[in-house]
Amino acid sequence: MDAKGPSQSLPRWLASAAIALWSTLAWYGVELATVPPFLIVGCALLVAGLGSLPLWYRLSVAPTAVALGIYGLFGFHFFLFMALRYAPAVPANLVNYLWPLLIVVLAPCFQAHLLPSLRHLCGALIGLAGATLAMTGAGGLSALAADGRALAGYGFALVSAFIWATYSLASQRAGATGPGFPTAAVGLFCAASGILALICHAALEPAVHWTPLTILLLVTLGIGPMGGAFFLWDAALKRGDARSLGSLAYLTPILSTLLLAASGHGRIGWSIAAALVLVVGGAILGASGTRRLRMTPTSGAVSPTNSPEGDTRAALP
Numbered sequence: 001m002d003a004k005g006p007s008q009s010l011p012r013w014l015a016s017a018a019i020a021l022w023s024t025l026a027w028y029g030v031e032l033a034t035v036p037p038f039l040i041v042g043c044a045l046l047v048a049g050l051g052s053l054p055l056w057y058r059l060s061v062a063p064t065a066v067a068l069g070i071y072g073l074f075g076f077h078f079f080l081f082m083a084l085r086y087a088p089a090v091p092a093n094l095v096n097y098l099w100p101l102l103i104v105v106l107a108p109c110f111q112a113h114l115l116p117s118l119r120h121l122c123g124a125l126i127g128l129a130g131a132t133l134a135m136t137g138a139g140g141l142s143a144l145a146a147d148g149r150a151l152a153g154y155g156f157a158l159v160s161a162f163i164w165a166t167y168s169l170a171s172q173r174a175g176a177t178g179p180g181f182p183t184a185a186v187g188l189f190c191a192a193s194g195i196l197a198l199i200c201h202a203a204l205e206p207a208v209h210w211t212p213l214t215i216l217l218l219v220t221l222g223i224g225p226m227g228g229a230f231f232l233w234d235a236a237l238k239r240g241d242a243r244s245l246g247s248l249a250y251l252t253p254i255l256s257t258l259l260l261a262a263s264g265h266g267r268i269g270w271s272i273a274a275a276l277v278l279v280v281g282g283a284i285l286g287a288s289g290t291r292r293l294r295m296t297p298t299s300g301a302v303s304p305t306n307s308p309e310g311d312t313r314a315a316l317p
Contacts, residue, residue: 011240014232015248021229023255026093028221029084030265035214036205037081040221042197045073047222049191052231055184056191065174065181069189072167074197077226079160087153090257090266091134094275095157097253100283101127102165110169123285130278131158133271183234190227250280 032040083092105124135154174181208214236245257276261268268276 011236011245012248014236015240015245018229018232018236019248019252019255021225021232022252023259025080025221025225026084026089026096026256027259027263027265028217028225029081030089030260030263032081032214032217032221033085035208035218036201037078037085038197038201038205039208040081040218041074041077042194042201043218044194044222044226045077045190045197046194047219048227048230049187049189049194051223051227052184052187052190056187059182059185059188061181061185061188065185066189066192068167068170068174069181069185070193070196072164072171073186073189073226074193075163076160076167078197079156079163083153083155083157083160085153086156087150088266089260090268090272091275092153092157093256093260094134094253094272094279095131095154096161097256097279098127098131098158098283099161099164099168100249101279102161103168104283106165106169110166110173119285123282125282126278126285127282130275130280130282133278134275136271183231183238186230186234190230250284253280 029040080096083096086092087095101124104120135150171181254276257268257272260266266272
């Protein structure tokens, strides 16, 4: 066996574990549909933050980094759970998984050395077509317009995707232009976001009757897809090739959609299957069309180079 084999396979195992955990997030959202969203986000993120307390309690992190972490972790999860409450789970989940494509589309806004290409633009259009098909299904736009509740849910899903894409790009930019923040700081972000969400719950939401099942779901949610997955992914990125690991992330919407359907929270008809192919395919095509600018060593001139998924290195849910 090649001596490098184990060290090269470890990042993929870490990334695969994170993706497996993320694929359960929508299922948790549906199972906890009777629990107010601020309470879900607050309890789960507080569990993640307190569970990683030994890693971050002595950290010195800039207030701007903490604000960015709260924006990403709190905002993404809150709007995702709101989306799953208002819209059918399977199509809302697919709309939310436009975030890999949004990372590619918005990358030039955060890092000027990334240029759009024809593949990038085609990927965006294909992903948009997939999201539209997921939302409208066989009934078309008229059926969607008639269901105001579902329309609001899809809007929440889009907001959730936008928040995670911009958080990922902003956190990567912070690392490229300054000290950024260590992996352990994710625990601090979780704790701060959890406390904020619980304050919002106390002020805005009704009291909840706790059951043992509710407590178990919230604790495991905080340990897994809203906690451990972020640390696993960051550890994978620090040890492996971000481009190859990033390609694994496109398994997340597939696994997540299959889990929802298998657990009775929706079914995969032709429109959902086609939407899934379009969303995932558009994200992959768009990422492969991202070009990076680099300085040539001889003349100092700037030239474009292909960098598939080069700027999707930040934490992905």
